[in-house]
Amino acid sequence: MTAGAPALDVDGLSASYGHLRALFDVSFSVDPGAAVALVGANGAGKSTVARVVTGLVPAGAGRVRIGGTDVTGRHAWEIARRGVTHVTEGRSVFSSLTVEENLVLTFRATLGRAGVGAALERSFAAFPRLGERRGQSAGTLSGGEQRMLALARALGSPPKLLVVDELSFGLAPVVVEQVYAALDRVRDEGCALLLVEQHVDRALRLADRVVVLRKGRVVADGPPAELAPKLDELVLGPGPG
Amino acid sequence: MTELLGYAIPGIPFGCVFALMAIGLVLTYTTSGVFNLAFGAQAFVSGLAFVSLISDGWPRWAAALLAIVVLGPAVGLALDRLLFRRVRTASPIVKLVPSLGLLIALPQLALIIAGSVPTIAPPALFLDAQRVYAHVLGVPVSGLELSIMVATAAVVALLLVLARATPLGLQMRAVVESPRLVELSGINAGRVGATAWVISSCFAGLAGVLLAPLYSQIDPQNYTVLLVWGIAAAVIARFESIPLALGGGLALGIGQQVLAGYLPPGVIASGLRPSLPFIVLLVFLPFGRRNRIEDPLAGCDPPPSTMVEDARRYRPASALAVGADVGTRAVGLWHRALGAGPSESLAARAVRRPTTVVAWTLAALAVLSALTWVPADWLLTMTQGLAFGTVFVSLTLLTGMSGQISLCQASFAGLGGFVAGQLATQMGWPVLVAGVAGGALAALLGVIVALPTLRLAGLPLALATLAFALLADNVLFPVSWLGDGASGVRLPRPSIGPVRFAAARPFFILALVLLVVSAGVVKRIGDGTTGRYLFAMRGSETAASSVGIDVRKLRIGVFAISAGIAGVGGALYGSLQGSLVPEDFNYEISLVLLVVAAIVGLGSIGGAVVAGLVYTTLQRAVATLPTRYAGLVAVLFGLATLSYTRHPEGIVDFLAGRFSELWARLLGALRTPGYGRDAPAPEPEAEPAHGVARP
Numbered sequence: 001m002t003a004g005a006p007a008l009d010v011d012g013l014s015a016s017y018g019h020l021r022a023l024f025d026v027s028f029s030v031d032p033g034a035a036v037a038l039v040g041a042n043g044a045g046k047s048t049v050a051r052v053v054t055g056l057v058p059a060g061a062g063r064v065r066i067g068g069t070d071v072t073g074r075h076a077w078e079i080a081r082r083g084v085t086h087v088t089e090g091r092s093v094f095s096s097l098t099v100e101e102n103l104v105l106t107f108r109a110t111l112g113r114a115g116v117g118a119a120l121e122r123s124f125a126a127f128p129r130l131g132e133r134r135g136q137s138a139g140t141l142s143g144g145e146q147r148m149l150a151l152a153r154a155l156g157s158p159p160k161l162l163v164v165d166e167l168s169f170g171l172a173p174v175v176v177e178q179v180y181a182a183l184d185r186v187r188d189e190g191c192a193l194l195l196v197e198q199h200v201d202r203a204l205r206l207a208d209r210v211v212v213l214r215k216g217r218v219v220a221d222g223p224p225a226e227l228a229p230k231l232d233e234l235v236l237g238p239g240p241g
Numbered sequence: 242m243t244e245l246l247g248y249a250i251p252g253i254p255f256g257c258v259f260a261l262m263a264i265g266l267v268l269t270y271t272t273s274g275v276f277n278l279a280f281g282a283q284a285f286v287s288g289l290a291f292v293s294l295i296s297d298g299w300p301r302w303a304a305a306l307l308a309i310v311v312l313g314p315a316v317g318l319a320l321d322r323l324l325f326r327r328v329r330t331a332s333p334i335v336k337l338v339p340s341l342g343l344l345i346a347l348p349q350l351a352l353i354i355a356g357s358v359p360t361i362a363p364p365a366l367f368l369d370a371q372r373v374y375a376h377v378l379g380v381p382v383s384g385l386e387l388s389i390m391v392a393t394a395a396v397v398a399l400l401l402v403l404a405r406a407t408p409l410g411l412q413m414r415a416v417v418e419s420p421r422l423v424e425l426s427g428i429n430a431g432r433v434g435a436t437a438w439v440i441s442s443c444f445a446g447l448a449g450v451l452l453a454p455l456y457s458q459i460d461p462q463n464y465t466v467l468l469v470w471g472i473a474a475a476v477i478a479r480f481e482s483i484p485l486a487l488g489g490g491l492a493l494g495i496g497q498q499v500l501a502g503y504l505p506p507g508v509i510a511s512g513l514r515p516s517l518p519f520i521v522l523l524v525f526l527p528f529g530r531r532n533r534i535e536d537p538l539a540g541c542d543p544p545p546s547t548m549v550e551d552a553r554r555y556r557p558a559s560a561l562a563v564g565a566d567v568g569t570r571a572v573g574l575w576h577r578a579l580g581a582g583p584s585e586s587l588a589a590r591a592v593r594r595p596t597t598v599v600a601w602t603l604a605a606l607a608v609l610s611a612l613t614w615v616p617a618d619w620l621l622t623m624t625q626g627l628a629f630g631t632v633f634v635s636l637t638l639l640t641g642m643s644g645q646i647s648l649c650q651a652s653f654a655g656l657g658g659f660v661a662g663q664l665a666t667q668m669g670w671p672v673l674v675a676g677v678a679g680g681a682l683a684a685l686l687g688v689i690v691a692l693p694t695l696r697l698a699g700l701p702l703a704l705a706t707l708a709f710a711l712l713a714d715n716v717l718f719p720v721s722w723l724g725d726g727a728s729g730v731r732l733p734r735p736s737i738g739p740v741r742f743a744a745a746r747p748f749f750i751l752a753l754v755l756l757v758v759s760a761g762v763v764k765r766i767g768d769g770t771t772g773r774y775l776f777a778m779r780g781s782e783t784a785a786s787s788v789g790i791d792v793r794k795l796r797i798g799v800f801a802i803s804a805g806i807a808g809v810g811g812a813l814y815g816s817l818q819g820s821l822v823p824e825d826f827n828y829e830i831s832l833v834l835l836v837v838a839a840i841v842g843l844g845s846i847g848g849a850v851v852a853g854l855v856y857t858t859l860q861r862a863v864a865t866l867p868t869r870y871a872g873l874v875a876v877l878f879g880l881a882t883l884s885y886t887r888h889p890e891g892i893v894d895f896l897a898g899r900f901s902e903l904w905a906r907l908l909g910a911l912r913t914p915g916y917g918r919d920a921p922a923p924e925p926e927a928e929p930a931h932g933v934a935r936p
């Protein structure tokens with residue numbers, strides 16, 4: 001771990017699914033404790049970036065560094081052990097396990113047996129609703145509660161980097177505020193954030209920087225204030241006219 | 242009541258071993274996606290080791306320890322590392338073939354290593370097998386039964402505690418749902434899977450050791466029976482529930498003994514008992530895994546290879562030609578090298594399709610040699626190769642082109658042979674006519690197999706056809722008017738009017754003609770509209786039927802034609818040999834056929850022909866070795882699955898692809914100097930982002 005190194009550094013990344021190339025030479029970085037929003041149209045490659053960063057999809061070329069350490073080609077579990085939590089797009093919990101088992105699974109692996117109790121308490125304090133349903137199987141939770149549970153994995157002990165993909169998808173506005181408040185708190189504890197969002201406005205309020213992807217390439221990278229006015233054009237590409 | 246108990250209690254030990262087997266199968270299937278049929282072989286290896294060590298004078302506990310907790314997991318772990326780990330996300334057939342190869346190879350390898358089967362009566366795991374320790378409602382319970390029940394109860398309880406009350410159990414339950422999500426929690430899912438694999442290997446080993454004393458001598462045959470009952474119990478458990486696997490195994494064990502007790506002796510009883518697994522499979526398989534939870538992270542995988550790779554590999558017209566030219570990359574390269582246009586001379590086509598030319602040249606040379614200088618014994622081997630080539634062609638149609646995994650192809654071939662033999666010898670029909678009639682009846686049998694399995698695909702279909710093959714072995718072939726048990730049937734060589742095929746060379750020509758005709762039929766089907774329908778069905782039956790293809794009719798038809806071709810091949814083989822016994826076409830041969838076909842190449846007719854020749858030539862070569870090495874062919878096939886996991890397209894297509902590529906590079910180098918070396922594939926990488934980019 002190099003002092004002063006970015007929490008996440010993505011350098012010249014490309015990735016493919018079989019014969020389908022999804023990313024081309026993507027580079028950006030996230031400073032420690034900073035929040036970066038990754039925006040783009042459907043299919044732009046946002047989730048793919050998140051998956052390559054956390055080791056779910058192999059990088060075809062380029063490097064991924066976490067806190068200065070090269071993790072390209074590492075297994076997802078090794079990257080997770082380095083303090084990276086990934087809340088994936090869609091369902092990101094084990095339906096067949098209970099709420100508590102979902103959390104224990106993560107905490108035991110990352111914090112060891114001794115840390116589990118305290119971490120559980122912190123998670124349930126952040127989302128009391130989960131505490132009430134701790135014995136219920138996660139598959140029977142509502143969509144919003146499942147998102148909370150997925151996020152709660154990061155709350156037990158704040159990771160160095162939290163990657164969140166479409167956190168607010170399908171959530172009621174009140175719940176959106178609740179989960180974003182949780183994100184704020186994690187960030188205050190020094191965790192860097194990589195946020196993938198369709199709902200750009202909400203993400204921009206939190207983010208220090210915005211990276212815009214189009215068809216698998218980075219087309220803009222800068223502070224929200226600077227990019228916000230022309231974001232539509234950046235995301236969708238130059239119009240026909 | 243006492244009578245019922247008197248039958249039921251001896252059934253419990255059988256039920257216990259079936260249950261252990263089923264639990265092992267379910268555990269690996271849920272945690273790694275592989276249905277490991279090789280557990281049958283692993284059980285045999287452990288059982289053999291246990292009895293061999295004891296007959297060498299080892300104490301019972303040491304032998305048990307070594308066989309169950311050392312050898313069992315060691316074999317399992319090695320197989321996982323070398324083979325199964327590579328195929329976890331592959332298509333059903335790619336997952337199945339390695340386990341089938343091992344199921345055949347491992348027992349033979351163990352027998353070669355052991356040298357001989359120990360002759361002592363296998364002892365129980367603990368206690369005195371013969372002594373009666375207790376009476377339940379007047380029914381005596383022997384030490385054998387008691388030891389099996391206690392051991393099973395203990396390990397099942399241990400497993401349940403492990404699954405419910407330990408971190409490892411939690412991790413295993415999570416891996417069942419999504420290995421990737423487990424990894425995101427910082428847990429090495431591969432290690433969890435390997436642990437599950439070790440545990441289930443212990444279960445298989447224990448089942449093997451416990452089964453041994455239930456028979457007077459250790460015999461691989463009994464372990465296949467164990468495997469089949471275990472499969473039936475795993476199917477009852479819907480491949481997922483360990484308690485149901487336990488219950489199912491027990492129910493089957495007790496059920497089969499009770500049935501055997503109450504039914505009158507004779508064909509019904511001896512036939513009904515072995516067919517029970519088949520009936521169970523047919524009843525329970527359609528239920529599948531009921532409310533199976535999808536892996537939420539399945540979206541990280543590239544699209545399944547059946548859709549992308551196969552679309553390139555199984556080009557209907559060209560790939561089914563003898564010596565298919567695979568490798569679109571190579572096609573592209575030589576197209577460019579030649580500047581080939583749409584219309585071209587024969588010579589240009591020959592240059593463009595180098596493998597076709599080479600394949601036909603080799604084939605012509607082989608035929609010429611066979612007709613001139615090849616000595617009689619090798620000519621026989623070649624003719625046998627042609628007969629089996631016909632059977633392999635039937636697999637190309639059914640499994641290669643249509644994606645229906647058949648583990649009863651030898652049964653079709655056997656039926657064809659037996660019917661032909663009976664008609665020729667009992668009714669005096671001309672042999673050729675009898676052979677055609679045999680093929681027709683085999684086709685009918687194909688329809689009979691296809692009908693109840695219409696809703697099955699992939700692994701369930703493979704299991705159902707395997708159960709059917711066992712049914713045929715136990716019920717159909719032993720009857721006197723068909724296979725006639727051990728004595729078998731005679732089938733003379735045919736003649737048409739004055740032309741007699743009794744001599745070796747005329748018969749070779751006859752076999753060649755029949756092979757070419759069946760290959761032609763399959764090729765026509767593959768090239769025509771039906772071939773495209775089959776290809777669509779192979780990708781997805783639902784999708785195929787949604788565009789108006791009658792999938793049911795197609796499946797029944799393809800089963801019938803394939804079984805018919807196999808039947809003709811069986812008759813041809815029988816006529817060549819002069820007689821047939823049921824062992825020539827038992828279920829084991831069916832497994833070998835599929836394994837060999839897959840290893841050599843299911844994707845092309847050329848592959849089928851080569852498979853036939855390889856199959857018989859290897860057997861002949863091994864026949865010259867001392868008898869101890871009789872199982873060497875099986876071991877070789879098992880080893881070949883190592884290459885198969887790397888090249889599932891099969892050796893023939895792999896070599897053909899390599900060859901065309903080399904050829905294209907050579908041509909390219911000749912045309913444009915330096916081209917082949919420094920600019921291998923100038924792919925337009927401009928914007929293939931959201932389209933298919935060829936590598």
Ligand SMILES: Nc1ncnc2c1ncn2[C@@H]1O[C@H](COP(=O)(O)OP(=O)(O)OP(=O)(O)O)[C@@H](O)[C@H]1O
Binds near residue numbers: 043044045542543
């Ligand atoms: N498993 C897969 N197999 C093949 N192609 C895929 C796969 N997953 C994604 N893709 C393709 O990769 C490209 C990028 O997908 P990705 O999921 O990263 O987009 P995204 O920006 O997250 O879109 P969305 O906003 O809709 O979630 C898309 O063209 C998509 O079709």
Ligand SMILES: [Mg+2]
Binds near residue numbers: 046047048089165
């Ligand atoms: Mg996405």
